[in-house]
Structures are given as structure tokens and as C-alpha cells.
Amino acid sequence: MSAKDRFPLPRAVEESPHADAVRDLFRDAQAGNPSVPPEIALDASVQTVLQRALRTGRLTRGLETALEKLENERRGLSHLQRQTGEQQSGRVSRLILLSSDASDRLRGEIARALERHAPRVLALALTADSARIGSLLFGADSHAKVLLLDHKEAVAGMLIAAARQKN
Numbered sequence: 001m002s003a004k005d006r007f008p009l010p011r012a013v014e015e016s017p018h019a020d021a022v023r024d025l026f027r028d029a030q031a032g033n034p035s036v037p038p039e040i041a042l043d044a045s046v047q048t049v050l051q052r053a054l055r056t057g058r059l060t061r062g063l064e065t066a067l068e069k070l071e072n073e074r075r076g077l078s079h080l081q082r083q084t085g086e087q088q089s090g091r092v093s094r095l096i097l098l099s100s101d102a103s104d105r106l107r108g109e110i111a112r113a114l115e116r117h118a119p120r121v122l123a124l125a126l127t128a129d130s131a132r133i134g135s136l137l138f139g140a141d142s143h144a145k146v147l148l149l150d151h152k153e154a155v156a157g158m159l160i161a162a163a164r165q166k167n
Contacts, residue, residue: 007119008091012156021163026122037098037110037123038162045161046126047136049154050097050147054137058151061138063109066096066148070117095149095158096123099130102145110146122155124162 007026013019025038040046053059060066073094094117096110102125110123126133134142149155 009159010092010152010156012153013159016156016160018160018163021167022159025162025166036107037096037125039100039125039127040162040165042126042128042132042136043161043165045164046158049149049157049161050133050137052157053149053151053154056151056154058149058154059137060148060150061144061146063106063146066146066150067109067113069148069150070094070113070121073120074117090119091152092120092122092159093152093155094121095155096121097147097149097158098123098125099133099145100125100127101129106145122159124158 007023008014009019009022013022028038050059060069096113098107098110102110114121114123130143130145133147134144137144137147149158
């Protein structure tokens with residue numbers, strides 16, 4: 001594996017036997033088109049990670065809210081760097097999830113967000129539509145096209161669940 005393929009994952013993933021599988025998942029998906037996130041199924045393990053993240057306040061719903069949160073964090077990290085003079089590690093700590101019925105425009109906005117917030121943010125596409133995701137997490141008749149896992153433990157759990165699907 002080249003140095004280019006070794007982006008810094010959350011420590012829980014790096015210390016697990018799944019680190020290479022996670023990197024492979026993203027490398028394989030980006031080989032064809034770098035703006036297309038890898039797809040994973042909304043299976044029981046992914047549902048468990050999402051529901052736990054929701055219960056613990058580590059899940060943000062909606063593109064605008066997610067982008068605002070990422071931008072606030074980026075500004076905070078930049079301010080911290082100016083204050084301390086130390087560069088932050090740049091480890092993956094946020095994960096955008098999008099539904100299978102996300103529009104091309106929405107996917108483009110997510111691609112731009114990934115570029116702006118690299119290397120802290122990755123994205124995965126769920127093979128479930130916004131109605132299924134919304135009803136699972138927020139109740140009947142709810143929709144969720146974009147979710148943000150905004151804590152390293154939730155991100156690690158999702159990346160490991162994704163890697164297990166591919167093995």
C-alpha cells in the first residue's frame with residue numbers, strides 16, 4: 001500500500017484488524033470516480049451504529065446543518081493552530097452519510113465539502129433511500145438524505161461496520 005493510500009483513520013480503526021479493509025473500501029470506490037463515495041448496505045450493524053450515534057448526540061441530520069458544523073470545527077481548528085502554532089493531526093474524525101436517492105447536485109455539494117475538509121471528513125453512500133433512513137432514525141414519514149457522524153467513536157464504529165460488509 002502506498003503512502004497516498006494511508007490516510008490517518010480514527011485510532012480505534014487503526015488499532016483494529018479492519019484498517020486495511022477500510023482503506024481498500026475508499027481506494028476501490030475512488031478508482032473510478034473520486035467524487036463517488038463507497039456504498040454500504042443499511043444492515044443491522046450499520047443501523048446499530050446510527051441508532052447509538054443518535055441516542056448519544058453524535059449524529060447531525062441535514063446538509064446545511066452538517067456543513068455548518070464542519071465549517072465551525074474547521075474555524076476552531078484553524079484558530080487553535082494560530083494560538084498554539086501546532087498543526088492538528090488531520091485524522092479522520094467525521095463521516096458524511098448520504099441516501100441512495102440523493103441528487104447529483106447534493107452529491108456535488110458533498111464532494112466539495114470533502115475537498116474543503118480533507119483529511120478529517122470521509123463519506124459513505126447508504127444503499128437505502130431517504131424515507132427508509134428517516135423512518136429508522138426519526139420516525140414514520142421522516143426523510144434523511146444527509147447525515148453526519150460527528151464524533152470519532154461513531155465514525156470508527158461505522159467504518160468498521162462498513163469494512164465488515166466488504167470482507
